[in-house]
């Protein structure tokens with residue numbers, strides 16, 4: 001990446017960051033909360049470490065990667081001291097080991113198999129990992145997440161696994177252009193969040209409701225999100241390099 005391109009990306013980020021912080025504050029106040037009640041987590045897939053570090057120097061405090069390989073590549077270069085790193089993508093059981101000492105939270109726990117292996121590795125490393133349970137709120141085939149009707153039972157099963165702590169819920173609702181429909185998914189999540197919180201289950205801390213991305217984070221906040229995961233609106237459209245097969 002050339003000097004010029006990098007400085008342009010820094011400037012773009014600064015402008016976007018300011019605007020998004022304002023939009024978050026507005027949506028938070030609209031739902032009777034404060035900007036500080038909402039965590040902005042930057043989804044940094046495809047974003048180079050230099051750009052992420054600049055974002056951190058501007059005050060960004062949470063980042064999320066969604067591919068293990070990419071996270072490992074950027075990890076040594078990231079200013080981790082000033083930023084909380086989480087994992088937000090689909091995760092294969094055999095890759096958990098790479099994340100154990102690197103992330104503070106895994107947002108995509110959706111199977112007993114994943115939770116059990118995570119628990120085993122956390123015990124081995126004598127650490128505790130926060131997890132969010134991903135909910136397949138749109139009941140979409142081919143999408144990760146626990147089915148809504150299985151959610152409470154699932155949480156009840158994983159909550160006592162040593163080494164992990166359930167800290168909330170995460171969802172990626174179906175892509176839909178109808179705001180009312182989208183709102184129903186977000187409000188559905190909020191309802192599960194409140195219901196589970198109300199059960200006061202041991203080792204379950206319903207602190208984080210992670211939902212809303214670039215196109216819909218304000219709506220998600222209006223519906224109760226406590227964390228939004230924003231990528232392209234902060235860093236610009238993603239350019240995917242074609243995968244090289246060696």
Ligand SMILES: *Cc1c(COP(=O)(O)O)cnc(C)c1O
Pocket residue numbers: 043045066088089172213214215229230231232233
């Ligand atoms: C990429 C990604 C986001 C952010 O998407 P944008 O539309 O770019 O804001 C949020 N959540 C997850 C799980 C992602 O993979």
